[in-house]
Amino acid sequence: MERLPIEMIAKISCYLSVADLVACSATCRTWREMFSDDMVWRRHCTLRLVEYLENTDTTVPPGLQLTEHSSLSPLPVWRTRFIRENHLWNNWRQSNFRIHEVVCNEGLGKTHAIFYENDYLVTVANDKVQFWDVRDKPICLINDPCELDYTLNIDQVELLSEDRILFVQSSKVSVFRISVTSSPWSLIHTFYFDERHLSEDFSEEGRSPPFYKDDDESIEEICFYVVSSDYFLGVAAGYSRLLHVWNINTGEKLKEVICPVRNPNSCFTGIYDSHKSSSDFLLLTEEDAEEEDCLLRVRMHVYVYNATELRFRDFIQTRIGRVNSLYSCRIFEPYVFIKDYFNLAIYNYKTSTLVHVMPAVSNPKIFNGNIIFVSQGSFIEFNVSTGATRQLTSFDAFSMFFIACDRFIAQLVDFYGFEVYEVGRREKQLQLDSPNTCYWLSDKVAETNSMCTKKYVIENRGKVNSFHVCVLNYW
Numbered sequence: 001m002e003r004l005p006i007e008m009i010a011k012i013s014c015y016l017s018v019a020d021l022v023a024c025s026a027t028c029r030t031w032r033e034m035f036s037d038d039m040v041w042r043r044h045c046t047l048r049l050v051e052y053l054e055n056t057d058t059t060v061p062p063g064l065q066l067t068e069h070s071s072l073s074p075l076p077v078w079r080t081r082f083i084r085e086n087h088l089w090n091n092w093r094q095s096n097f098r099i100h101e102v103v104c105n106e107g108l109g110k111t112h113a114i115f116y117e118n119d120y121l122v123t124v125a126n127d128k129v130q131f132w133d134v135r136d137k138p139i140c141l142i143n144d145p146c147e148l149d150y151t152l153n154i155d156q157v158e159l160l161s162e163d164r165i166l167f168v169q170s171s172k173v174s175v176f177r178i179s180v181t182s183s184p185w186s187l188i189h190t191f192y193f194d195e196r197h198l199s200e201d202f203s204e205e206g207r208s209p210p211f212y213k214d215d216d217e218s219i220e221e222i223c224f225y226v227v228s229s230d231y232f233l234g235v236a237a238g239y240s241r242l243l244h245v246w247n248i249n250t251g252e253k254l255k256e257v258i259c260p261v262r263n264p265n266s267c268f269t270g271i272y273d274s275h276k277s278s279s280d281f282l283l284l285t286e287e288d289a290e291e292e293d294c295l296l297r298v299r300m301h302v303y304v305y306n307a308t309e310l311r312f313r314d315f316i317q318t319r320i321g322r323v324n325s326l327y328s329c330r331i332f333e334p335y336v337f338i339k340d341y342f343n344l345a346i347y348n349y350k351t352s353t354l355v356h357v358m359p360a361v362s363n364p365k366i367f368n369g370n371i372i373f374v375s376q377g378s379f380i381e382f383n384v385s386t387g388a389t390r391q392l393t394s395f396d397a398f399s400m401f402f403i404a405c406d407r408f409i410a411q412l413v414d415f416y417g418f419e420v421y422e423v424g425r426r427e428k429q430l431q432l433d434s435p436n437t438c439y440w441l442s443d444k445v446a447e448t449n450s451m452c453t454k455k456y457v458i459e460n461r462g463k464v465n466s467f468h469v470c471v472l473n474y475w
Contacts, residue, residue: 004034006034006037006039007039009034009035009037009039009040010037010039010040013035013040014043017425017426018044018082018086018425018426021035021040021041029072032072032073033073036075036076036079037076038076038077038078038079040078040079041076041078041079041081041082042078044082044425045078045081045082045085046085046406048450048451049085049088049451049452050081050085052118052451052453053081053084053085053088053451053453053475054081054084056119056135056453056475058087058475059098059135059136059473059475060091060096060097060098060473060474060475064083064084064087066080066083066084088452088453088474088475089407089422091474091475092404092405092407092408092452092474093422093430094434095432095434095436095437095439095440096434096436096474097436097439097472097473097474098472098473099436099439099470099471099472099473100134100137100138100470100471100473101468101469101470102121102123102132102134102138102456102469102470102471103123103125103126103130103468103469104125104466104467104468104469105125105126105466105467105468105469106126106465106466107464107465107466108125108126108127109124109125109126109127109153109154110124110153110154110155111123111124111125111445111458111467111469112124112125112154112156112157113445113447113456113458113469114157114158114159114165114447115159115447115449115450115454115456116131116159116165116178117162117180118449118450118451118453118454119133119134119135119449119454120132120133120134120141120180121134121138121456121469121471122157122159122165122178123469124154124157125467125469127150127153127154128143128144129144129145129146129148129154129167130142130143130144130145131145131180131183134454134471134473136473138471141180142183144184145176145178145183145184145185146165146167146174146176146184146185146187147184147187148167148169148174149169149172152169152170152172153169153170154167154168154169155168155169155170156168156225156227158227159178160175160227160229160248161229163177163178163179164176164177164178164188165178165185166227166232166248168225168227170223171192171193171194171195171223171234171236172190172191172192172193173190173191173192173193173232173246173248174187174189174190175187175188175189175190175248175251176188188251189250189251190251191246191251191253193225193232193234193236193244193246194223194234194236194239194244195244195253196256197253197256222237223235223236223237224270224271225271226271226272226273226281227248227273228248228273228274228277228278228279228281229248229277230247230248230249230277230279230307231245231246231247231248231254231279231281231307232244232245232246232248233245233246233271233281233305233307234246234271235268235271240259240267240268240269241258241259241266241267241268242256242257242258242259242268243256243257243258243259243268243271243283243305244256244257245257245307245310254307254310255310257305259285260285260301260303260312261285261287261301263287263288263289265287265288265289266285266286266287266288267285267286267287268283268284268285269284269285269286269300269323269324270282270283270284270323270329271283271284272284272329272330272331273331274331274332274333275332275366275369276332276333278333279306279307279308279309280304280305280306280307280313280331280333280334280349281304281305281306281307281331282302282303282304282329282330282331282336283302283303283304283305284300284301284302284303284323284329285300285301285303286298286299286300286301286322286323287299287301297320298320298321298322299318299319299320300318300319300320300321300322300323300326300327301316301317301318302315302316302317302318302319302329302336302338303315303316304331304336304349313349313350314352315336315347315349315350315352317336317338317345317347319338319340326340326341327339327340328363328364330363330364330371331349332366332371332384333384334348334349334350334351335347335348335349335355335371335382335384335387336349337364337371339360339363339364339373342359342360343357343358343359343360344356344357344358344359344360344364344373344375345357346358346382348387355387356382356389358373358375358380358389359375359376360373360374360375360380361374361375361399362374362397362399362400362401364382365401365403366403367381367392367403367409367423368406369384370382370383370384371384372392374397374398374399374401377396377397378391378392378393378394378396378397379391379392379393379397379409379423380392392423393409393421393423393427394427395421395427395429397411398411398412398413400412402440402441404420404440404448405448405452405455406452407422407423407424407452408420408421408422408423408430408440409421409423410440410441412441418432418440418441419432420432420437420440439455439457439472445457445458445459446458451475452474453473453474453475454471454472454473454474454475455471455472455474456469456470456471456472457469457470457472
């Protein structure tokens with residue numbers, strides 16, 4: 001064994017678990033050297049986490065111990081990196097984190113939070129924007145860093161890139177250049193997304209009779225929109241047959257798009273963007289149509305619109321029934337997912353071909369860059385690169401589940417209990433014996449930063465219209 005080349009040792013290690021590798025390393029000094037080689041441990045590390053974990057100190061006790069007995073040679077680089085990452089995941093497994101309240105909104109306007117560069121947080125509460133350093137105990141770095149119109153509620157906050165942040169207030173859209181050190185943030189441009197093209201008059205075509213959601217709220221009375229890194233697509237209240245397309249980088253209005261359904265009793269009801277950077281958007285429409293038997297039926301139509309070419313793609317699907325009550329739709333280039341009560345249909349919208357139809361009891365969700373859903377008691381993963389499906393886990397899956405972070409799925413088992421599973425190389429059910437386990441469920445508004453070291457939650461603690469923004473630090 002001692003005479004085998006390291007390439008052969010690395011090949012053998014592919015068939016061993018982490019626990020097996022640790023056991024081999026503890027056998028003797030020679031095996032310790034062989035099974036601690038960088039070629040052995042690199043494959044067990046998440047590459048995107050390496051640099052951040054190496055350059056960021058841990059603040060969560062009991063801390064990280066990387067030194068061994070002085071008689072032993074230092075640990076190689078990639079085994080040290082694995083130990084760092086495993087320490088992070090162990091904190092998740094044990095619900096070991098430090099929790100800090102950042103801000104409390106006492107009912108003034110909406111509450112928002114968004115991470116910036118993993119260790120900073122932008123919050124909107126009490127009609128005020130604040131910028132926080134959350135590396136350890138939260139410190140407010142800047143109060144009111146951008147000059148907004150505070151007579152309007154802030155409806156949405158989106159981080160567009162490393163240095164741009166967008167605020168939506170009713171139909172007013174403002175883009176600022178974000179900075180950790182300087183204030184106020186410089187305004188790049190602002191526009192009202194429902195501002196009309198002077199050369200075009202869609203006043204009659206753009207208007208539509210009111211459509212009603214399940215809660216009796218008229219679609220005509222609300223506006224809805226979607227934001228990507230390059231485009232803003234929105235439908236204004238009162239003009240639900242008219243889609244406004246803007247270029248966020250230039251602040252230029254590109255086009256006004258009339259609902260493609262010719263029936264005047266039709267309107268746009270939803271807009272969705274692709275998870276990855278894409279100029280394709282999913283558009284949902286509904287129409288009230290009178291059939292030959294004189295019955296009034298509702299049809300849903302699914303389209304894909306390309307904001308770069310400013311045109312509809314050839315793909316179209318039609319279903320009977322209202323979107324909100326019967327269907328859940330998602331786009332992930334080049335696929336469209338349509339979920340009804342019983343099945344999930346997957347289409348390649350670029351070729352207009354049906355790829356799969358599978359029984360499904362859950363809506364499709366994004367997990368580690370692919371789509372997962374529950375089918376026949378199991379989690380099924382659809383690989384968006386290959387178009388193939390596979391069973392993701394061996395444990396029983398339930399229809400209501402939440403993505404905690406890259407490694408963990410929490411699911412409701414019944415009205416009173418839930419389970420948490422680690423997914424991947426190490427599939428295991430976690431023992432939920434910590435008082436902090438309630439934070440696994442995302443019934444609160446929650447988001448994890450890209451390095452999986454922190455999570456913010458927005459929770460209501462029983463008082464009406466009182467919302468608390470808290471940061472959970474796992475590193």
